[in-house]
Amino acid sequence: MAPKPKIAFFDFAGCEGDQLQVANLEEKLLDLLEHVELVNFREVMTEASDDYDIAFVEGSITRPEDEVRLKEIRSKAKLVIALGACAAIGGVNCMKNFMDDMEVREIVYGDMARAYPTYAARPAKAVVHVDAEIPGCPIDGKEFLRVTKELLLGKPPTLPDYPVCVECKAAGNICRYEQGKLCLGIITRGGCGACCVSEGSHCWGCRGLAPDANLDAARYVMEDQAGFSRIQVQDLMRMYLGYTNAPL
């Protein structure tokens, strides 16, 4: 029997919610472990090894020293997979990219600000080549299992290329714009089953832009048609989409 592929988890600036989603797979995680060898998962195990095939990377890159660490991981792994919104698209950490760097540091660390190196937050792919992404804040456990299975089978994993609206309609939700609410489902990549809208909220855009998202049309819908102010639209667009080409 061929040796099991070795998989490892690493985290950068993030809340570790995506690794938690993996831990939350419960018995399914034990099933997965029949097919892979977990060699590095600091959040749940003490043993650690630098010998791995697939590296799952969580969190965004916010300091020069993190870049060094990520490049080292890249050099050791056959495949690097960005896990969650922070690693895949930069995520909430990019909100600070719209503020003055020194001011951000001073607000939090006062006169010690200079001691805390940070730069504009960025996704993993801005630093190294990333082989696949599992988006979301947090990731969906089922999608993690599907993508991992595809990787193990040597297939390039694909993500849905349609917007959240498709799944939202299928879920039977009333369009948030019909209710006079702002929603990013119109431009956000599907695959989450519109989970936030179905819970009475609206889409926050955590899975990043859908590949063919029409941002001009989205701006027309949000501002001209639905009447939301520039700042309301900006607040929502900057929460997750801070590291995109979207006009924010």
Added chain:
Amino acid sequence: MSAKKATAKTKKAAPKAAPVMGKRVEVKHISRVEGHGNIVVEIDAKNKVKACRWEVPEAPRFFEAMILGKSYTQIHQIVSRICGICSIGHQLCSIQATEDAMGIMVSDQTVRLRKLALHGENLQSHLLHVAYLALPDLMGVGSVIPLAQTHKKELLTLIGLHRMANEFSRATTGRTTHPQRLVPGGFTKVPTEAELRDMKKMLEDSIPGLEAASDLFASVVDKLPNFTRETEYVGLVSPAEYAMYWGEVGSTMDQARPAIYYKDITNEYMVPQSTAKWTKNKGESLMVGALARFNLNHKRLSPLAKGIARKLGLKAPCHNPYYNNLAQLVECAHSVEDSIRLIDEMLNSGIKSETEPKITPRAGKGVGAVEVPRGILFHAYEYDDRGRILNADCVIPTNQNHANIQKDFEALVPTLVDEDEATIELKTSMLVRAYDPCISCSTHFVDMTSAREERRLVKFVRVDD
């Protein structure tokens, strides 16, 4: 300035300690905790402790700056991302602060549902910690994975409990991590009566599993080091209940005060031998979390929880920080039983569907204080009249525990000088793990790591007015 001096000292000390028969334990990025933390212990040839330090090289994330200018409608969703494990607690604390600032009153149903949400999170976080993170130490393994071979039945029981906790959270808040139903003023969606009955059944069915888990822990309780150090225990207190969602800030050494005085309780000071800032109130350091709550509020635990405390040999006041793991298990039982009580109350009074509450923003300041799995959490906001944040301060439990971990180290390490390095490493790691630190939350708890990754003393710097 003095950070530089300290670095120079450390660098000189390291090569000196090594050649003679001294011991050096360095755990870089301690495992089975959330976030990155390091332990450094140096003992010289004469068994004198030269250094014992708890350090944190986590990347700072600047949440208090990021939420400035943002709307009250979005804040609780942004701060939820401070922590994946206690995202419900951060949301509830944030919502409390917003509601306090804007004078928003909520319904009894909302309060009960929020208490359920908090119980759900307490259960999932505690079970994750005691079963997946702490138990391997007691079983002499490096992770929970080998237990699938040696203790399959017990492991499946624990996994079943953890899954129940996740499903319970999902049924209450819409998601297990970063939930969507909680908003200032109430809920966007509430569980149906049928869902409440299902939740109740799920909780009742989990009781034998909890009993089995406590039997398992009772059988290995002697593996927890017998170490005690008296300290100040801080947590919410209430005459009405085992306080989790609201109450005054109580202490085993001080009078209880409303949450608005949180800065007077978590006040910081400078230590002469380092530039690190620490928190303390009346004692030399303070502890928050399950053990602190147990010490303050044990009389108000549910009967099942009291029984499990007896079975585990946990008695208040308990000054053994390692027993925090036991207090977590006791709290799991309390959360299950109290949730059943809350569900019964809601079934009796009938569940009303809620629509997202209408709020007219107004200028004001507000403080939220909620007990999250790792201890008391404070969020304080100031809003302008459009409902946008002018000032924000978040004080996270792991920060409050930092000085206490260090003081425990200072008392513990001298008792370990005769042990081998592996034992010192295990016992200090277990101590840190007992606190269940959540370092990725600790926005103010980072060391002064330079670009060249030199070792520095831990910094604890927070926003001041």
